[in-house]
Amino acid sequence: xxxxxSQANAGRRETCMEPLFRIQRVTKIxxxxxxxxxxxxxxxxxxxxxxxxxxxxxxxxxxxxLLHLLGGLDRPTLGxxxxxxTDLARLSNAELTQYRRHRVGFVFQFYNLIAGxxxxxxxxxxxxxxxxxxxxxxxxxxxxxxxRMDHFPSQxxxxxxxxxxxxxxxxxxxxxxxxxxxxxALDVATGIQVLEVIEQVHRDIGTxxxxxxxxxxxxxMAHRVIHLSSGRVADVRCNEHRTTAQELxx
Ligand code: ADP
Numbered sequence: 713x714x715x716x717x718s719q720a721n722a723g724r725r726e727t728c729m730e731p732l733f734r735i736q737r738v739t740k741i742x743x744x745x746x747x748x749x750x751x752x753x754x755x756x757x758x759x760x761x762x763x764x765x766x767x768x769x770x771x772x773x774x775x776x777x778l779l780h781l782l783g784g785l786d787r788p789t790l791g792x793x794x795x796x797x798t799d800l801a802r803l804s805n806a807e808l809t810q811y812r813r814h815r816v817g818f819v820f821q822f823y824n825l826i827a828g829x830x831x832x833x834x835x836x837x838x839x840x841x842x843x844x845x846x847x848x849x850x851x852x853x854x855x856x857x858x859x860r861m862d863h864f865p866s867q868x869x870x871x872x873x874x875x876x877x878x879x880x881x882x883x884x885x886x887x888x889x890x891x892x893x894x895x896x897a898l899d900v901a902t903g904i905q906v907l908e909v910i911e912q913v914h915r916d917i918g919t920x921x922x923x924x925x926x927x928x929x930x931x932x933m934a935h936r937v938i939h940l941s942s943g944r945v946a947d948v949r950c951n952e953h954r955t956t957a958q959e960l961x962x
Contacts, residue, residue: 730796732888732920733759733782738791740777740943751777753943754791759936764914764921764954766931769940775924776892778940782922783816783890784808814842817881817919819910821893823873825865831876832861835883842884851883852876854916855909871902875909882913889913891923895930907933907957933957 740752752774759765759782767775780786781793784800787808793800795811803811825834832848839845852861855875865873874894881889891910895903911933914921923930931937932955939947 730761731758732761732763732795733757734792734794735778735781736792736794738781738788738793740774740781740786741789751943752781752788755943755945757938757945757948759920759922762914762918762920763935764911764923764933765936765938766934767922767924767938767940768926768928768931769946771926773940774943775940779890779892779922779924782888783818784812814884815887817884817886817889819874819877819881819889819891819894821896823865823870823877825873825876825880827865830862830864831857831868831879834865834876835880838880838883844885846883846885848879848883851879854882854913855879869902870898871905874898874906878906878909878913882917882919885917886919888920888922891921893924893926895925895927904957904960907960911957929960932960 735755735757738752738755739750742749742751755778767778769775777786781788781800784803788801791801795815800808800811826837829837831852835848835851839848849858849861852858855878857872857875857879860868860872865876868876889910894910895906898906907930910921910923913919923934925931932951934951935954937949937951938945939949
């Protein structure tokens with residue numbers, strides 16, 4: 713697993729095991745008037761390429777803050793967030809926008825679809841912004857919505873809307889898919905369907921995936937499980953055997 717073990721191997725192997733993200737002594741402080749909220753405290757973490765990682769931890773432990781730093785939605789107060797060899801903390805605002813636009817797909821708990829546009833049009837909005845996107849139809853096929861492309865969000869179930877959001881995230885062929893509580897608003901069966909789609913994207917397109925969840929059961933489908941507690945990494949565990957989304961029970 714991962715970078716540390718690959719360092720024992722010489723030459724090319726080491727290069728191809730370069731981590732996707734390397735977080736070095738990252739602290740994030742939110743100023744709140746007179747007081748400061750320390751959301752992350754001197755975190756060190758490596759996330760290898762092509763893995764499916766799960767971030768677990770109680771509410772307020774810093775999961776969303778960490779995901780936002782990985783996605784270039786915010787910057788650390790101190791420390792470095794390397795994406796390959798680029799320190800995101802040192803990029804200009806324009807460069808950070810380019811990074812978000814071309815390299816990262818985001819999926820949130822609430823789907824943020826535009827109500828007046830069909831599924832296909834919601835996905836096409838993204839394709840207009842970038843070079844070499846997937847066709848909107850292919851992205852919607854991949855999430856199992858090939859026959860619902862011309863439906864409006866109000867004509868789709870919650871799980872289907874989340875799958876449109878995933879299609880919108882993957883249509884740009886992102887290197888990493890960042891998901892913040894993607895099943896948080898869904899019932900169990902629908903949540904599992906959405907996780908199956910995320911698993912399939914990871915497998916078929918080779919996208920690295922980071923998923924925030926409150927639900928410890930979901931960790932069984934990950935390669936790597938990172939526990940956050942009070943803004944620190946409390947534990948990192950690698951699953952020797954992963955459970956498929958379909959086999960998860962909660
Ligand atoms: P989690 O995702 O694990 O629930 P967060 O990363 O959202 O945790 O929050 C970590 C801490 O930072 C919490 O104490 C939260 O209240 C605080 N926090 C998060 N975002 C902001 C913000 N924009 N302004 C001020 N405090 C924030």
